Amino acid sequence: MTARSVRGAAAATLAGAVALAAAACTNPGSTAGGSGGPKDSAVVGIAYEPETLSPLLGYGKDGNSKIFDGLLAFDADMKLKPALATELPRITADGLTYTYTLRKGVTFSDGAPFTAEDVVFTYRTILDPKTNNPSRTELDALKSVEATGEDTVVFHLKYPYAPFAQRTVHAIAPEHIAAKQDVNTGAFATEPIGTGPYVLTGWSKGEKLSFKANPSYWNGAPAVKKFTMAIIKDDDVRATRLRAGDLDGAVLPPNLAAGFKGDRAKKTWTAKTYDYRTVTLPTHHPVTGDTAVRRALDLAVDRQTMVDKILEGAGKPAYGPVPTDSPWFAKGTERRHDLSGAQKILDEAGWKPGPDGVRVRNGVRAAFPLWYLSGDKLRQDHALAYASDAKKAGIDITAQAGTWEVIEPRMKTDAVLAGGGSPGDPDFDQYLLLRSTLAGDGFNNMAWYDNKTVDRALDDGRRTDDLTERRAAYGTVQRELVKNPGYTFLTHIDHLYVMNDAWDGPGTQTEPHDHGLASGPWWNVESWKPKQAGATQK
Amino acid sequence: MKRRLPWGAMARMTGRRALAAVPVLLAVTLAVFAVAEASPFDPVKAYAGTAGLTASQENLDQLRANLGVDRPLLTRWWEWLTSALTGDLGDSAVMRRPVAEVIGERLGWSVLLAVTAFLVAIALGTLLGVLAGRRRGGLVDRAVSSAAYTLEAAPAFWLGLLAIWFFALKLGALPAGGLTDTGSDTVTADQVARHLVLPALVLGVSQLPWFFLYVRQGVGDALDEDPVRGARARGLRERTVLTGHALRSGMLPMLTLVGSRVPELITGALLVETVFSWPGIAAATVQAATSVDFPLLAALTVLATAAVLLGNLLSDLLYGLADPRVGFDG
Numbered sequence: 001m002t003a004r005s006v007r008g009a010a011a012a013t014l015a016g017a018v019a020l021a022a023a024a025c026t027n028p029g030s031t032a033g034g035s036g037g038p039k040d041s042a043v044v045g046i047a048y049e050p051e052t053l054s055p056l057l058g059y060g061k062d063g064n065s066k067i068f069d070g071l072l073a074f075d076a077d078m079k080l081k082p083a084l085a086t087e088l089p090r091i092t093a094d095g096l097t098y099t100y101t102l103r104k105g106v107t108f109s110d111g112a113p114f115t116a117e118d119v120v121f122t123y124r125t126i127l128d129p130k131t132n133n134p135s136r137t138e139l140d141a142l143k144s145v146e147a148t149g150e151d152t153v154v155f156h157l158k159y160p161y162a163p164f165a166q167r168t169v170h171a172i173a174p175e176h177i178a179a180k181q182d183v184n185t186g187a188f189a190t191e192p193i194g195t196g197p198y199v200l201t202g203w204s205k206g207e208k209l210s211f212k213a214n215p216s217y218w219n220g221a222p223a224v225k226k227f228t229m230a231i232i233k234d235d236d237v238r239a240t241r242l243r244a245g246d247l248d249g250a251v252l253p254p255n256l257a258a259g260f261k262g263d264r265a266k267k268t269w270t271a272k273t274y275d276y277r278t279v280t281l282p283t284h285h286p287v288t289g290d291t292a293v294r295r296a297l298d299l300a301v302d303r304q305t306m307v308d309k310i311l312e313g314a315g316k317p318a319y320g321p322v323p324t325d326s327p328w329f330a331k332g333t334e335r336r337h338d339l340s341g342a343q344k345i346l347d348e349a350g351w352k353p354g355p356d357g358v359r360v361r362n363g364v365r366a367a368f369p370l371w372y373l374s375g376d377k378l379r380q381d382h383a384l385a386y387a388s389d390a391k392k393a394g395i396d397i398t399a400q401a402g403t404w405e406v407i408e409p410r411m412k413t414d415a416v417l418a419g420g421g422s423p424g425d426p427d428f429d430q431y432l433l434l435r436s437t438l439a440g441d442g443f444n445n446m447a448w449y450d451n452k453t454v455d456r457a458l459d460d461g462r463r464t465d466d467l468t469e470r471r472a473a474y475g476t477v478q479r480e481l482v483k484n485p486g487y488t489f490l491t492h493i494d495h496l497y498v499m500n501d502a503w504d505g506p507g508t509q510t511e512p513h514d515h516g517l518a519s520g521p522w523w524n525v526e527s528w529k530p531k532q533a534g535a536t537q538k
Numbered sequence: 539m540k541r542r543l544p545w546g547a548m549a550r551m552t553g554r555r556a557l558a559a560v561p562v563l564l565a566v567t568l569a570v571f572a573v574a575e576a577s578p579f580d581p582v583k584a585y586a587g588t589a590g591l592t593a594s595q596e597n598l599d600q601l602r603a604n605l606g607v608d609r610p611l612l613t614r615w616w617e618w619l620t621s622a623l624t625g626d627l628g629d630s631a632v633m634r635r636p637v638a639e640v641i642g643e644r645l646g647w648s649v650l651l652a653v654t655a656f657l658v659a660i661a662l663g664t665l666l667g668v669l670a671g672r673r674r675g676g677l678v679d680r681a682v683s684s685a686a687y688t689l690e691a692a693p694a695f696w697l698g699l700l701a702i703w704f705f706a707l708k709l710g711a712l713p714a715g716g717l718t719d720t721g722s723d724t725v726t727a728d729q730v731a732r733h734l735v736l737p738a739l740v741l742g743v744s745q746l747p748w749f750f751l752y753v754r755q756g757v758g759d760a761l762d763e764d765p766v767r768g769a770r771a772r773g774l775r776e777r778t779v780l781t782g783h784a785l786r787s788g789m790l791p792m793l794t795l796v797g798s799r800v801p802e803l804i805t806g807a808l809l810v811e812t813v814f815s816w817p818g819i820a821a822a823t824v825q826a827a828t829s830v831d832f833p834l835l836a837a838l839t840v841l842a843t844a845a846v847l848l849g850n851l852l853s854d855l856l857y858g859l860a861d862p863r864v865g866f867d868g
Contacts (some may be wrong), residue, residue, distance in 0.1 A: 003821060004548055041721060043720050043721045045650060048588075050587075051586075051589075051632075051634070052634050053586070054634075057634070058589050085666050087613065112843040129600050129604075130604060132584070132585065132601055132604050134586035134589035134590050134598070134601060135589045135592070135593065135597075136588070136593075137592070137594040137596075137597050138592075140594075182629075183629075184604070184629070184634070185629040185634055185635060185636065189634040189635070190634065190635060204576075204717065204817050205633065205821070205822075206717075206815060206817065206821045206825075207716050207717065207815050207817055208716070208720060226721070228720060228721055230720045237714070240714075241714070241720075244707075244710065246719075246720050246721075247720065250744050312759070358846075391817045399616065403578075404583065405578040405579060405580060405583075406578070420592075431657075432592060438594070440595075441595045441596075442590070442591075442592075442593050442594055442595045442597070442598055443590070443591045443592060444592065444594060514588050519746075
C-alpha cells in the first residue's frame with residue numbers, strides 16, 4: 001500500500017467520524033426511507049443471487065429477465081407470446097425447422113440496433129463447448145442457427161422437439177459488445193447490456209442489484225423508474241427489513257409471511273408453482289428397488305398432513321412432477337392415504353413384521369437411509385414426516401442431513417429428499433427425471449428409474465407437437481408411476497411473497513423450483529402503475 | 539532527549555525479513571492449493587450453481603476441462619505462481635472476473651473498515667487505559683477491567699449480531715448492513731459513514747481489551763516510578779504528570795502491540811464483514827474458499843500472509859526503537 005492511499009484512508013476515516021456524529025443526531029425513523037406521493041421506485045428482498053448476468057453463461061434462460069428479452073416470453077399463465085419476435089415461430093411439418101421474424105426498430109440500452117446477428121451469436125456461443133454454460137443441455141435438440149435475412153432467424157433441430165419454442169424465451173446478448181470479450185470472464189457478465197425494460201446500474205455482489213427503467217424500451221418505458229433487488233439470504237432478516245420499511249416486498253416462508261396478515265398496507269401473494277419435493281427410491285437398493293415397497297410407501301405417506309402441518313396449507317399434495325391443477329395432470333392418478341392398503345401390499349410381497357416391528361424378507365430388513373440437504377428446514381421436515389409415516393407401515397427410514405458433496409456419491413443406492421420442477425412443458429421435468437438412459441447422469445434421474453414403457457412415452461411426448469398425442473403420452477407416464485413409483489412425490493409448494501400495496505399491476509406467474517430473480521409479484525414490474533398518493537402509507 | 543534513528547540496522551532487518559518472506563509465501567500458497575484440493579467442495583458444482591443440478595454429466599465434464607480444475611495440483615500451483623509473478627493473477631471462477639479486479643474493488647472497503655476499527659480500538663483503549671491505570675483498584679478500573687476480560691472472550695460475530703439486534707432492530711438508529719441504503723445505488727460519503735459505524739465499532743471493540751490492558755498496566759507502572767514521584771513532589775499538575783511522564787512510557791509497549799494485532803484484525807474483519815454484508819474482501823474470501831476458486835483464494839492468502847508479516851516487522855521495529863536493548867534481530 002502506498003503512503004498516498006494510507007493518507008486517503010485516514011482522510012476517509014476522519015470524514016466518516018464527522019458524518020457519524022451527524023448521523024447520530026438524525027431521527028431514528030429516517031433510515032426507513034419515508035415517502036410521499038406516488039412511488040416510482042421499488043425495493044424487493046430476494047434470497048438467491050445469480051452467478052452471472054450473462055445470457056451466454058445461462059442467465060435469463062427461462063425468460064423474464066429484467067435486463068434482456070428473448071425471442072418469445074411467457075405470460076402469467078405460462079403461455080408463449082412474442083417478444084423480440086413479431087409472432088410465434090413458423091414450424092415445418094417435420095418439426096425440425098423453426099423460423100422467427102424479428103421486431104424492427106428495437107435497440108439495446110447503449111443505442112445499438114438489435115439484429116438477427118445478435119440472435120445467431122447468442123445461440124452459437126452457448127452451443128460452443130468452450131463457453132462455460134452449465135445449462136447447455138437444455139438446448140440439446142438445437143443443431144444450428146442462421147440468419148436468412150436482416151430480420152429472419154432459422155433454427156435447425158437434430159430431432160423433432162415439441163417444446164423447443166419454449167426454449168427460445170432465452171435472453172439475447174448484444175454481439176457488438178459480448179463478442180469482443182472473453183465469454184467466460186469478460187466484464188459483460190457483470191455489466192450487461194440488453195434490450196429489456198430495465199438497465200442494470202449496479203451489482204454489489206452479496207448485497208444488491210440496482211436497476212433503472214430503460215426509457216427507450218420497445219414496449220413502452222416502465223412507470224417504476226428505479227428497481228432494487230436486495231440479496232438477503234436469511235429469512236428472518238428479510239422479514240425484519242420488510243417490517244422496518246427498508247424493503248417494499250420480499251419472498252418469505254409461510255410462517256414468517258403469516259406475521260404480516262394483520263398489516264393492511266401490505267398484501268400477501270401466493271404463487272402457484274411446479275416446485276415439488278420428492279423422495280428418490282433408487283433401483284439399486286435391495287429395499288427401495290422393490291416395487292412392492294415403492295407402492296406401499298406411495299400409499300403409506302400422508303401428503304395432506306404434510307401440506308397442512310409443514311407448509312401451513314400453502315401447497316398441494318403431489319403425485320408426480322405435474323401439479324394436480326395443471327392441464328397436463330392425468331386425472332385419476334391421485335393416491336389416497338391408505339395405511340392398511342400399504343400393509344397389505346407388503347404382506348403379500350413377503351415382507352413380514354420382525355421382532356422390532358420392522359419388516360423382513362429373506363433376511364433383508366426393510367430399512368434404508370434418506371438424505372436431505374443440511375440447513376434446509378423444509379426438506380428436513382418432509383424427510384422426518386416421511387420416515388414417520390413409513391414407520392407405521394413397518395419400514396425403517398433413517399433421515400440424515402448432508403451437503404451435496406456428501407450426498408452425491410451415495411445417490412445410486414441411498415434415498416434423497418430432492419426438489420425440482422419447471423413449468424412450461426411436461427418434457428422439461430419428466431425427461432430428465434425418468435429417462436432410463438439418463439440414470440446417474442449428474443443430477444438427472446437420481447433414482448436410476450428404468451421403465452421401458454415410460455421411456456417410450458417420454459420419447460413420443462417430445463417428438464410430436466400434436467396436443468392429443470402428447471397428452472396421451474404424459475398420461476401414460478403418470479399411470480406407470482402409479483404401478484411402479486420410482487419416487488414418492490410428496491408436495492407441490494406455493495411460494496409466498498409479502499408486498500406493500502402501493503401499485504396496480506402486481507400478480508404472480510406459475511413458478512419453477514428455482515426462485516429466479518424475476519419470480520414473485522415483481523415478474524412484471526415493468527407494467528406496474530403507482531396507486532394514488534396517500535393511499536399507500538399506514 | 540533526541541536520538542538519531544538507527545536507519546542502517548532497521549533497513550538490514552527489513553531486508554532480512556523480506557528474504558525470509560519468500561519461502562514462507564511459497565509454502566503458504568502451496569498449502570492453500572493442497573488444502574483446497576483435499577476439501578470436499580467441488581469447484582465445478584460451485585461454478586454451475588443451481589444449473590448444475592440439472593446439467594448433464596457431459597456438460598459438467600466439459601466445464602471441468604474448461605475451468606482447468608481436472609489437472610494435477612502441482613501443475614496448477616506452478617502455473618498460477620509463474621503467471622502471478624508476471625503480474626497476471628488469473629481469473630476468479632466464482633466472480634466471473636479477473637482476480638486483480640475483484641481485489642482492487644473490495645480491498646479499499648476492507649482497509650477502511652480495518653483502519654477505522656483500529657483507530658477506535660487505540661483511541662478508546664488508550665483513554666480507558668489511562669483512566670483505569672491512574673487509580674488501579676478504583677471503581678473505574680474494576681468496572682472497565684472486568685468488561686475488558688469479558689470482551690476478550692466474546693467472538694466478534696456474536697458482538698456483531700448483538701449490535702444489529704440492539705442498534706438496528708430495537709432502536710432503529712443505524713442500518714443493519716450493507717455499504718449504502720438498499721434503495722440507493724450511488725455510494726456517497728455520508729451513507730458509507732453511517733453504514734460504517736456498527737461494523738467498525740464492533741470490530742474496534744473486539745480489539746479494544748488488549749490495548750486497554752496494555753495501557754492500563756503501562757500507565758500504572760509508570761506512575762509508581764521515581765521520575766513520576768519526583769515530578770509530583772515538584773508540585774507539577776496531575777495532568778502534566780499523566781501526559782508528560784506516565785503516558786509516554788505507558789504507551790511504548792502498546793506500540794509493539796499494534797503490529798502483532800494484525801492477524802487477529804484480519805480474522806475479525808472476516809467475520810464482521812460477513813455479519814454486516816460489508817462488501818469487502820471477506821465475503822470474497824469465504825466464497826473463494828467454499829467454491830475452491832484457486833486463483834482468488836491463493837491471491838487473498840498471499841495478501842493476508844503479507845499483511846501479517848508486515849505487521850510483525852512493524853511491531854519488531856517499534857519494539858527495537860522503544861527499547862534499544864532489544865535491538866534489530868542479531
